[in-house]
Amino acid sequence: MRAAWFTEPGRIGVKDLPEPEVVDPTDVVVDILFAGICGSDLWTFRGLVPHGEGGIGHEFVGRVREVGRDVATLRPGDVVIAPFLFSDGECEECRRGLQPLCEHAGIWGKDWDGAQAESIRVPYADATLVRLPWREEEIDADLARRLIPLCDVFATGTHGVVLAGVESGETVAVIGDGAVGVSAAMAAVRAGAAQVLVLGEQPDRLKVAEAAGARTLLVSREESPVEAVRELLDGRLPDRVVECVGMQAAFDTALDVVRPAGSVGFVGVPHGVRQIAPMRLFGRQVRLAGGVAPARHYLPGLIDDVVNGRLDPSPLVDRVHRIDDIAEGYAEMDRGSALKAILRMS
Ligand SMILES: [Zn+2]
Known part of the structure; x- marks a missing residue:
């Protein structure tokens, strides 16, 4: 599968990586439909936040491909959205809706594989992912522009x-x-x-x-x-x-x-x-x-509002690119000519 690859400040490209697989029984593998480029990725891109060579990106909507044997709420084919960090869903902080304080929490593309990729392995999948009420075919660029901002910025x-x-x-x-x-x-x-x-x-x-x-x-x-x-x-x-x-x-x-x-x-x-x-x-x-936003805590309410038409964050996204044009997406956001770009991954 192909994924965005950060090599050094100012340089981002695309690399072929091995297909992710279920490792732990609570994992799922998600084929990503759309991913976002976040303003915080630009801190990395500009060399202002240390980041070794590797994957990047922490906003995605996708379709579940494979589920681990202990995953209870998700099935292959489900369309899901991810908060920018994963969490175990079981500890006191998670139950209080403060997932960034979970001791098992991690951010995609920083503590884990990057989400500007064709697929990703998701840990603690039941707790981390939120199922969306749309079928895969319904997730077009217009809908993705309303959804991807919910992962982090909104x-x-x-x-x-x-x-x-x-x-x-x-x-x-x-x-x-x-x-x-x-x-x-x-x-x-x-x-x-x-x-x-x-x-x-x-x-x-x-x-x-x-x-x-x-x-x-x-x-x-x-x-x-x-x-x-x-x-x-x-x-x-x-x-x-x-x-x-x-x-x-x-x-x-x-x-x-x-x-x-x-x-x-x-x-x-x-x-x-x-x-x-x-x-x-x-x-x-x-x-x-x-503090760091508990996006997982807010996601269900935000999704409801998007479903009901009460919330439309799509004006935040003014560019839609293919992954091959990822360098252009970063460059536009870096020079301020785009507010936010998303990537169509499939
Ligand atoms: Zn937790």
């Missing part, structure tokens, strides 16, 4: 909204206009926010957020956006802020713009965030919470 945006404690009728600011930021804006609307304001640096991406019902503010790293935010929100500051970048400047902005006694959820993986002075929280009674 679940992560949702988690940011949950961590920030967004409630119906509140005003929410989102820091960041990447796929996670736009997802957080959509998730805040889905959670009933009365007003959502996305702060970002790229006009094209802000347009996607606007189409999803958010207001937007073009910001620059040089000046504080607090006064502009206050002006846009009729003299008030947002009740909740979702930080979706992970850089020091974004944290600073999040803590500057949140209202006194407001709260900030952060889901941008912190990169080089030096410090957050406790007095900045203490002095204004601000709550701050962050």
